[in-house]
Amino acid sequence: LLKRGRPRAVPFFTKTAMDIKDIFTLYDARSPMRYDLSDHSRGLSDFRQIVIADWGDLRLVIKIAHNAFTTPLRVEGWRQAIEAYRSIGCYCPRIIPNRKGKFAEAVEYHGLPCVAFAEECSVYRTAEQFDQRRIWKDGRRVYQEAALRLTAQAGAQRWGFVDFPSAYCILEPFDPSEDDDEVMECALCVKKMMETDFPEQRNRFQRIWDAFLENKAALSRVYQQLPASVFQADMGGGNVLLDEDLRLAGVLDFNLSGRETVLNMLFRESFVNFEDDEKNMLYDGELQEKAFTLFIENLKIIKKYYTFNQVEADAAPLLYRYLRPFWWYTVRAVETNRKDAAKIERVLAWMEVEQARNLEL
8 A cells, every 4th residue: 555644643542552561461460571573554544563572371452543534433343344244254363352351452652642552463374474385386375266265255235334445445534534435545646747747748647647537527527326344354364364274264363344335345355466567567468367367267257155235236337447546556657667668668668558448246
């Protein structure tokens, strides 16, 4: 994701300053036997630390965050999402209450107003923790169908217990402090670079941009009619849990979860299979067709477990043309090739192909 979180007023009262030892006392009066702290921050506007604390008879993953999308209200929504996934047979480590009975605590930590909450340690390993030579088979992740099935099953539930969007949201910001959804942010970034560095491509890019905006307007007219549910919304290898036979056992890390249209979520999960080819796909016509073929194959898998309605079928090509041409990989390609006009030519040609794709569900 390009970014998640900007400086803003934090809507909860912060307490007396705490250090890590004080954080531990929220969950156990004893000092842990050992702990491991890792920092996942992206600047002061998105501060995140994760602590794995071990008391011997208790082992927790404690998360401490200051950003625009971690609030006690959202933590409660994530907790409900975990329980919902568990209700359909998916193992997820639970968010547990602290000694006060609260699932999230507002604290001052490292001089920042933060939220602290804790999860059970997983009884399974993530896909990233396995030998990757075992994970991939015939160009696909061995758990891919099971992951698509899980997302389709969550979509079919039509859960509506939260009103905040997932990080994959489109046509609305992830957080009110943001101006656009992430796709539009990427598109504007590409537009700025193209206008600055490749004025000779102005007319061609303007046609691409006009088509993008026209498609966005058409998608906006139907998007709110699409079925929605609540999703985990981050099924990368670091969050997918596998048993020792490499079968999908569950998922963890719901901090990007939220309400989402089913079609958007299923499209995003259907893109995941060819991520490793993204750095070359924009310049190679054969890889481009491979990517689209894999996307269609993933949709066929999904249709075993989820029935698209007519509104979804009508919106499918519009959504594809909105998501595919402008995303993080396009930003990266233009940034990387600012001095390579030939590669920029190929990127623009790829964008034109993707904007013309037709799609039938």
